[in-house]
Amino acid sequence: MENFEPVIVAFCCHYCAYTAADMAGTQRLPYPANVKIIRIPCSGKIDTLHIVKAFEKGADGVYVAGCLEGDCHFKNGNVKAAKRVAYVQKYLEEIGLESERLEMVNISAGMGHRFAELASTMTEKIRKLGPSPVKAAAAL
Amino acid sequence: MQNSKINQNQNNKVLVVGGGLGGIRTALDLAEAKKDVVLIDNDYTIGGLMTQLDRTFPTNNCDLCTIAPHLSESNREDHIELLTMTTVTNVTGEKGNFSVTLTSKPRYINLERCTACGDCLTHFPECVNFHPGLDHRAPTCMRYPQATPQAYSIDLEKCTDVQALVKICPARAINPDDMPIKRQIQCASIVLSPGASVFDPSHLDYLGYKNLPDVVTSLEYERILSASGPTGGKLICPSTGKQPKRVAWIQCIGSRGLQKEAGAYCSHACCMFALKEAIVTKERFQDDIETTIFYMDMRTFGKDYELYLNRAKNDYGVRFLRSRPHSILQPEGKTDLLLTYTKEDSTKQFEEEFDMVVLSTGFKTSEESRLLAQRVGIELNSDFFPITEEFNPVVTTKPGVYVAGTFEGPKDIPETMVQASAAACMAAADLPDIIDEPKELQEAPVERDVSLEEPKVGVFICDCGENIGGIVNVENLVAHAATLPYVAVAKAEGHGCSRTSMEDICQTIVEEGLNRVVIGGCSPRTHQEKFQDLLQKAGINRYLVDIANIRDQVTWVHSGKPKEAEAKAKELIAMSIASVVRAQPLTDHTLPMNKNVLVVGGGVTGMTASLKLAERGYQVYLAEKNDKLGGIANHLVKTLEGGDVQAYLSSMVEKVKSHKKIQVMTRALIVDHSGMPGMFTTGMQSGPQMFYKQIEHGITILATGAQSxxxxxxxxxxxxxxxxxxxxxxxxxxxxxxxxxxxxxxxxxxxxxxxxxxxxxxxxxxxxxxxxxxxxxxxxxxxxxxxxxxxxxxxxxxxxxxxxxxxxxxxxxxxxxxxxxxxxxxxxxxxxxxxxxxxxxxxxxxxxxxxxxxxMIADHDTNEELSRVFKLPRTEDGYFLEDHVKLRPVDMPVPGFFVAGTAHSPKLIRESVTQANAVAARAQTMLARDQISLGAATAKVDGKLCAACLICVRACPFNVPYINADGYSEIDPAKCHGCGMCVAECPAKAIQLMQFEDDRILAKVEQLFERITA
CATH class of the missing domain: 3.50.50.60 (FAD/NAD(P)-binding domain)
Known part of the structure; x- marks a missing residue:
């Protein structure tokens, strides 16, 4: 447990969170390397199956990052994404995974600081939760 | 007329002076309409004043992020020649045939070679003139992937060891022998939009701006608020370094003729600017900071601006005091600032302490702009702004010379954008008609069909100088990539985006017969298009590339942990490979462009737009619901400035009626509409008998006006x-x-x-x-x-x-x-x-x-009907809602639709005419094309899997999917915006979003965990 390095997948909207991540880069704001970003055109594109697949394959945490409320490039993708995330959270609880391993966050393209901050707090949180039980089960 | 033919080849250009937001818009509008432009700016990078803004009202967004990608090389290289550090030194000739002398200062950097790696800046910070993202002058988003040109410049005078500086550049781009260049260009018309400067309150001792560090201008406050500003986004008082508790704004500094050397005019944008700063402060610090605005009149007259004021008052608790403070003093030994003022309902004097005072300084023309006006030969008014035509504020006293933006008069960004487009329209009208397009024909080499080939991936990894190579070992990344499935070639590319590397990649693709490419480098946001163009050049489909962002999202953020960074870079590259092998060739959807125009509304706005487009040779259908043209202007006598509206109107009506290319339909009622951008069909009833007829057109302009x-x-x-x-x-x-x-x-x-x-x-x-x-x-x-x-x-x-x-x-x-x-x-x-x-x-x-x-109020009945027929959004108060309030003020969210005049929001005749001209320019950017490209990222339904459950129909924010005659859902690629919401919601997984197909996303996820589960 001491050396546990979680793997966290961040599905990031091209228009906001992905840009914010680039921004964190430009400003050289460090955050844990545990967070791996996958770019999607809109957080509303996030599929419940993709989230579940990530957990199935061994992700310790997943977050979906969309635009601030009202700022969605496609009107309401971020709202739809939030609903789907909430749905999967419930499902995770049902199958015995902590729902905190999954989160929906909202961020604007200009928020490099916030992106780095989020990546750090998310990593810390997952570190505390420990490795995903799915991974432990797979190892058996 | 004979002469113009001889000069046709030389004089088919427009010179745009000033590379701020306005100049950029003008240049882009002209370039997109296939006109050649020379864009010059006296600074070493374009962007102007807006690049200093953290956020902009009323969206509180960073809008530079939205416009910057349009400035990328691939977008401008065809028609725009960009000259930075350049000024106009002499102008001779006349409309249609100007000869302009331009002088460029030496940059000491070869733009062709510079890769903006930043090595020179790291070693010789004092000599380098560009500190994007770090310098307090650089805006949040003007980091260097977005700065244009993407290059540094050198201040040679500050450099002590020139030889060492030259040596440090890995691209050998530094040239200390660079000389000023003088050149002569021929152009048909000139657009001036050099912007304005901001009033300097240093000489007003009662405001204490010079002596009290906590008295700042509104622009300085913006920088302090900004995440990329001098304080790294910490809002602190310059004197104490502590967060202020009470901040006050004082309006009208340098405006409304109040102070010494102040302009007699109102600066137009400062009220909104102060509101934005107060709101942003409140958003971030809530009750920790009190915000007070001292004002004379709150001038929030723009579209929906009053709502912004109400929000500041009611939701954010910004305090408003109608008063002009007498002075700002700092009592001995205290850090507080003491403001003395009276209120309008009192004769008493009040004193109040603040920690910080922001002076809302107005616009002023700069000495340099005045000199420019003199050189070009246009007349200025007593406030040193150009004298312009009564009903057309972009037209100066000199034929062929047009103005836009804050150089024309104080204004905010949306109005600058409108004027910029209007100026583009006027300037384009002075160009000879050149229809043939040799450039386009030579493009597009034959694309190799790779659909049946096994994936053969080439992986090219950049070191980007020290940016990537200094943190991780690129050779290790290359070696790792070479072991992965389907990888045929893996190599290090140095600066992948430099000319030589691009050539090498292109050659490798051809020689090795590659059919997929992965670039390990910077962000796809900024560079994807560049590499897509490269693939196309190399003869394979442009969508067969994936970029692993190992700079912005790896080495730049994990520089302290090189081992983790290297592991992560390997993972990202592997994920990109896994994804790209599943990529399929895609074609951009194109449609033939119908070059007819439908203008709805025959007031001054509709008629102006019609005339402008008809004069360029396009067929215009002008539909007016009343039996007479002229709209609300029929009731006007004179403008504030004394312009004779009736004379203006009657000559315009005459011109419209007699123009061969304009067909006027009065008593016209739009009843149905179908088709897609570039190929619309609209049905209407018109005339006393209400005959029904259909019109085919590629563009629709809404100029339906408003009501008294x-x-x-x-x-x-x-x-x-x-x-x-x-x-x-x-x-x-x-x-x-x-x-x-x-x-x-x-x-x-x-x-x-x-x-x-x-x-x-x-x-x-x-x-x-x-x-x-x-x-x-x-x-x-x-x-x-x-x-x-x-x-x-x-x-x-x-x-x-x-x-x-x-x-x-x-x-x-x-x-x-x-x-x-x-x-x-x-x-x-x-x-x-x-x-x-x-x-x-x-x-x-x-x-x-x-x-x-x-x-005025919106014409609710007409607008409601039209928004239903055309499927266009409206504001809450019934006006048509533009695509982007700031940057695309006359474009509607549906491509091919434009809005102008009071159908957009209440405005004066001059402003309506400007918008009409702007719309004509924007329409020409589409009309100039023979085909419209709709991109490839659209959703596609597999009819065999579709159960016609209607979930996609409900999920789509744009109402695109419908159940077709065969009983399954169909998505019109011309209407699809490419968000993928339907894909995510489809329970049968019958829909795929091209470029972001599910198997490509899942491949990334699976690849990431390969090591772990294995």
Missing amino acids: NRPDQYLLGKTPAVKTQLETQRYLFEHPDKVKQWENVVMIQCVGSRTPENPNCSRICCQNAIKNSLAILDLNPEARVFILYRDMRTYGFQEEYYQKARERGVIFVRYDLEKPPVVEEAGSQVDVTYYDTILGMDITVTADTLCLSTG
Whole structure:
């Protein structure tokens, strides 16, 4: 447990969170390397199956990052994404995974600081939760 | 005419001076309409004033992020020649045939070679003129992937060891022998948009700007608030380094003729600017910081700006004080700033302490712009802004020279964008007609069909100088990539985006017969298009590339942990490989462009746009619902500046009716509409018999106007003594004798505007009241004119007429929404009773005439009908809603639709004409194409899997999917915006979003965990 390095997948909207991540880069704001970003055109594109697949394959945490409320490039993708995330959270609880391993966050393209901050707090949180039980089960 | 033919080859260019937001818009509009442009700027990078803004009102977004990608090389290289550090030194010739001398300062950097790696800056920070993202002048988003040109410049004078500096550059781009360049260019027309500078309050000692560090200008406050500013986004008082608790804004510094050297005009944008800063402060610090705005009149007259003011007041708790502070002092030994002021309902003096005071400084023309005006030969007014045509503010006193943006007069960004497009329209009209397009034909080499080939991936990894190579070992990444499935070639590319590397990649693709490419480098946001173009050049489909962002999202953020960074870079590259092998060749959807134009609305706006497009040779159908052209202008007599509206209108109507390319349809009613951008079919009934006919067109322009408001208030319509301003104007013109008998005239402002029922400001009424009161005094100097107002919103140069009205004795009395005037009938007159705040009592005036400033409201019936037929969004108050309030003010969200004039929001004739010209320019960017490309990222339904459950129909935010005749869902690629929401919701997984197919996303996920589960 001491050396546990979680793997966290961040599905990031091209228009906001992905840009914010680039921004964190430009400003050289460090955050844990545990967070791996996958770019999607809109957080509303996030599929419940993709989230579940990530957990199935061994992700310790997943977050979906969309635009601030009202700022969605496609009107309401971020709202739809939030609903789907909430749905999967419930499902995770049902199958015995902590729902905190999954989160929906909202961020604007200009928020490099916030992106780095989020990546750090998310990593810390997952570190505390420990490795995903799915991974432990797979190892058996 | 014979001459112009000879010069055709030389003089088919437009010179655009000034690379701020306005100049960029003008250049892009012209370039997209396939006109050649030379864009010059005296700075070493383009972007202008906006690059210093953290966020912009009313969206509080960073809008530079939105516009910057349009400036990328691939977008401009065809038609725009960009010259930075360049000024105009001489102009000769005339419209259609100018000869301009340009002088460029040496940059000491070869733009072709510089890769913006930053090594020179790291080692010789004092010599390098560009600190994007770090320097307090650079904006949040003007980091260097977005700066144009993407290069540094050297200040050689500050450099002590030139040889060492030259050596440090890995690209050998530094050239200390660079010389100033003088060149001569020929152009047909010139657009000037060098912007304005900001008033410097240093000489006003009572404000203490120079001596008190905590007194800052609004632009400086913006920098302090900004995440990329000098304080790294910490809001602190410059003197103490502590977060302030009380911040005050003082409006109208350098504007409205108040201080020494101040302009007589209103600076137009400062009220909104201060509101934005106060709101952003409140958003971030809530009750920790008190915000107070000291103002004279809050001038939030733009589209939906009043709502922004209300939000500041009601939601954020910004405090507003109608007062001009007398002075800012700092008592001995204290850090607080002491403001002395009085209030409007009191004669007492108040003192209040603040930690920080922000001076809302206005616009001023710079010495340099004045010199430019002189060199070009245009005349300036007494405020040193260009004198422009009565009804067309982008036209100067010199034919062929046009102006836009804050150089023309103080204004905000949306109006700058509109003027910029309008200037592009005017400038393009001076160009000879050149239709043939040799450039496009030579493009696009034959694409190799790779659909049946096994994936053969080439992986090219950049070191980007030290940026990637300094943190991770690129050779290790290359070696790792080479072991992965389907990888045929893996190599290090140095600076992948440099010319030599691009050539090498291209050659490798061809020689090795690669059919997929992965680039390990910077962000796909900034560089994807560049590499896509490269693939196309190499003869494979442009969508067979994936970029692993190992710089911005790895080495830049994990530089402290190189081992983790290297592992992560390997993972990201592997994920990109796994994804790209599943990529399929895609084609951009294209449609043939129908070059006819439908203009809905035959007022001044619709007619102007029609004429501009017809003059360029496009067929225009002008549909007017009334039986007469002219719209609301039929009721106007004169403008505030004295322009003769009727003369202007009748000559315009004449021109429209006689133009061969314009078909006017009166009593026209739009009844149906179908098709897609570039290929619309609209059905309408028109004429006395209401004949039905259909029109095929590629562009639709909405210029349906607005209505004069007539609320049932203050006895309007009940007694002839009460009139609207519109009626008053007519009356003054028709019955001057009766006006001469008037003793008292009262005007009430904001009747039916800025109320809970209609919260927005009608924009035009304040200047209307001033115009009519001055006209009354001209006829009858003895008359007493009272204007009961809430805020006088005589923005820009209108302010000077407001001052004139005050000088001529018009009595201005403020009233509050809570305590409106009371009007009672008194024979043929009316008694108007209002509360006088200074006297503290009710005053009754018996008025011969009461003029109500009723303003405008949206034409609800027409707009509702049209928005239903065309599927276009409207604002809450019924006007058409543009695509982007800031950057695309005349484009509608549906491609091919544009909006102009009062259908957009209330505005003056000049402003409507400008928008009409802007729309004509924007329309030409589409009309210039023979085909419209709709991109490839669209959703596609697999009919075999579709159960026609209608979930996609409901999920789509744009109502695109429908169930077709075969009983399954169909998505029109021309209408699809590419968000993928339907894909995510489809329970049968029958829909795929091209470029972001599910198997590609899942491949990334699976690849990431390969190591872990294995």
